[in-house]
Amino acid sequence: MSIEISQDVCIGCGQCAKSCPGTLIQLDDKGKACISRIERCWGCASCVKECPVQAIAMFLGEDMGGLGGKLTVGRENTLLHWIITKPDGDTQILTVDSRDPNKY
Ligand code: SF4
Ligand code: SF4
Numbered sequence: 792m793s794i795e796i797s798q799d800v801c802i803g804c805g806q807c808a809k810s811c812p813g814t815l816i817q818l819d820d821k822g823k824a825c826i827s828r829i830e831r832c833w834g835c836a837s838c839v840k841e842c843p844v845q846a847i848a849m850f851l852g853e854d855m856g857g858l859g860g861k862l863t864v865g866r867e868n869t870l871l872h873w874i875i876t877k878p879d880g881d882t883q884i885l886t887v888d889s890r891d892p893n894k895y
Contacts, residue, residue, distance in 0.1 A: 793827055793829050793832050793834070793849075793850055794826065794829075794832060794834075794838060794839065794847055794849050794850070795836065795847070795848045795849075795850065795861075796816075796823075796824050796825060796826060796846055796847050797846045797847075797848075798821075798823040798824070798825070798846075800844055800845065800846035801823045801842075801844070801846040802843075802844055802846075803818060803822035803823055803824070804843060805818055805824075806838075806841040806842060806843065807838035807841055807842055807847060808824065808838075809841075810837040810838055810840075810841040811837060811838050812835060812837065813831055813832070813833070813834055815827060815829070815831055816838055824846070824847070829881065829895060834850055836864075837861070839862060839863060839864050840864045840871065842864070843866060845863040845864070845874075847860065847863070848861040848862060848863050848876075849863075850860040851875065856871050856884050858877070858878060859878045860875050860876055860877045860878060862875055862876075862885055863876070868886070869888055869889045869890050870886055870887070870888055870889070871886070871887050871888075871889055872884050872885070872886050872888075873885040873887065883891045
C-alpha cells in the first residue's frame with residue numbers, strides 16, 4: 792500500500808507533513824509535498840484525509856479489495872467524502888460526518 796502526491800495540485804500547506812505519524816512527508820525546496828522512504832508508509836490515510844485539495848491519493852491494491860483503484864478525501868465543513876476511483880474511472884463516495892465518533 793502506498794500513496795501518490797500530485798505536486799501540480801499541492802498548495803504547500805504542510806498539513807500532510809504534520810499529520811504523518813512516521814514523519815515521512817516533507818516540503819521540498821519548491822514548497823511542495825514529497826514523501827521519503829515510501830516503503831515505510833503503512834497506509835494510515837492521515838495525509839490523504841488532511842490534504843485540503845485532494846493532492847494525495849492512496850492506491851487500493853487487491854489486498855484492500857480495490858483492484859488498483861485510488862482513494863482521495865474531500866472535505867466540506869465537518870463532512871469527509873471518501874472518494875474511491877476505480878480503474879475503469881467509476882467513482883464511489885462514502886460520506887462521514889467527523890462529529891460522529893463512531894464512524895470517524
Ligand atoms: S498514509 Fe500515513 S504513514 Fe503513509 S505517508 Fe500518509 S500519513 Fe504517513
Ligand atoms: S496537505 Fe496537500 S496541499 Fe498541503 S502540503 Fe500536503 S499535499 Fe500539499
